[in-house]
Amino acid sequence: AELLAFCRQLFTQAVKLTRGTVSINKTHAFVFSNCTHGQVDSVLETFHLYDLTYPSLCIGQVKGEFLDEVVSRATPQWVLELGMHCGYSSVRILRLLGPAGRLLTVEQDPETADKGEEIILVAGFKHPQFQVLACPSAEAVTGIQARLGVAQHLDMVLMDHDTGQYLTDLLALERCGVLTPGCVLLVNHVFCLKGRPFLEHIQARPQCYAQCRQLQGMMELTWNRASDVC
Numbered sequence: 734a735e736l737l738a739f740c741r742q743l744f745t746q747a748v749k750l751t752r753g754t755v756s757i758n759k760t761h762a763f764v765f766s767n768c769t770h771g772q773v774d775s776v777l778e779t780f781h782l783y784d785l786t787y788p789s790l791c792i793g794q795v796k797g798e799f800l801d802e803v804v805s806r807a808t809p810q811w812v813l814e815l816g817m818h819c820g821y822s823s824v825r826i827l828r829l830l831g832p833a834g835r836l837l838t839v840e841q842d843p844e845t846a847d848k849g850e851e852i853i854l855v856a857g858f859k860h861p862q863f864q865v866l867a868c869p870s871a872e873a874v875t876g877i878q879a880r881l882g883v884a885q886h887l888d889m890v891l892m893d894h895d896t897g898q899y900l901t902d903l904l905a906l907e908r909c910g911v912l913t914p915g916c917v918l919l920v921n922h923v924f925c926l927k928g929r930p931f932l933e934h935i936q937a938r939p940q941c942y943a944q945c946r947q948l949q950g951m952m953e954l955t956w957n958r959a960s961d962v963c
């Protein structure tokens with residue numbers, strides 16, 4: 734069965750390679766025109782269908798289920814997502830938030846941000862459940878306190894943008910004091926070369942960061958800060 738799964742994966746990858754490079758326009762057009770508008774499950778299934786045949790930047794179903802499990806367990810009120818792309822992970826998060834739950838999602842490319850926002854709306858979510866910030870993560874993180882209003886805290890952060898930017902953004906979040914004790918960080922592609930400074934930072938501070946689980950390069954961490962040692 735494992736060999737069969739491996740062969741299927743190889744075949745899928747080979748098919749995808751013949752379909753060119755990742756395209757936000759193609760992803761958006763496919764999902765927009767093939768899903769049932771207003772039905773969140775249909776939106777996700779249509780992303781999965783696209784992902785079977787075309788190259789895509791979305792985290793996909795396996796990591797998506799990992800994300801679901803983390804969100805369901807953490808029951809966050811405020812979630813920050815860095816790297817929205819076409820809105821796949823945003824939709825997964827939003828469907829699991831409680832009535833008071835809010836998502837701030839960041840995408841540096843304005844056209845991509847528009848397309849991702851449209852997919853979130855198509856899935857049936859409305860403002861102010863979520864807010865799209867079309868700017869680089871560094872800018873979004875710098876102004877995060879103003880966005881959080883009276884809450885002034887984040888319960889969960891998903892990093893799936895530019896691995897070379899992970900540490901800078903994390904340090905900025907630490908500095909502005911918006912991470913609540915117990916805040917969950919879910920960090921994708923954490924083991925790639927550009928992610929090394931981030932990994933070294935958290936591994937050097939076991940009193941501040943507890944490493945929980947990881948799946949295919951996506952790592953779950955908890956921010957334990959309760960003193961000045963961090």
Ligand SMILES: C[S@@+](CC[C@H](N)C(=O)[O-])C[C@H]1O[C@@H](n2cnc3c(N)ncnc32)[C@H](O)[C@@H]1O
Pocket residue numbers: 790791792793815816817818819820821822823839840841842845868869870871893894895898
């Ligand atoms: C891997 S995709 C995100 C996929 C998305 N999380 C999902 O699963 O559907 C990364 C996205 O982050 C954006 N990005 C890269 N660097 C960024 C930065 N510094 N600030 C904000 N967005 C960034 C890219 O434009 C791209 O759309």
